[in-house]
Amino acid sequence: xxxxxxxxxxxxxxxxxxxxxxxxxxxxxxxxxxxxxxxxxxxxxxxxxxxxxxxxxxxxxxxxxxxxxxxxxxx
Numbered sequence: 332x333x334x335x336x337x338x339x340x341x342x343x344x345x346x347x348x349x350x351x352x353x354x355x356x357x358x359x360x361x362x363x364x365x366x367x368x369x370x371x372x373x374x375x376x377x378x379x380x381x382x383x384x385x386x387x388x389x390x391x392x393x394x395x396x397x398x399x400x401x402x403x404x405x406x
Contacts, residue, residue: 340368340375 343364350357 338371340371343368343371 346364348354348357348360
């Protein structure tokens, strides 16, 4: 990943807001934050999976390149 993320699921869970007389409904805010946390976790899981696949494909690519060089040398 090229940049540092400002938030992670735990940071969102731990965030506490001040309660104001004319503020938002805390239950609605909590529900929305729960959805955001779920999305962040899904993104984090997907990134981890894709990074593992990328590493595997890079290893496969390096192996295939070595075989091509070997076969070209035999020709």
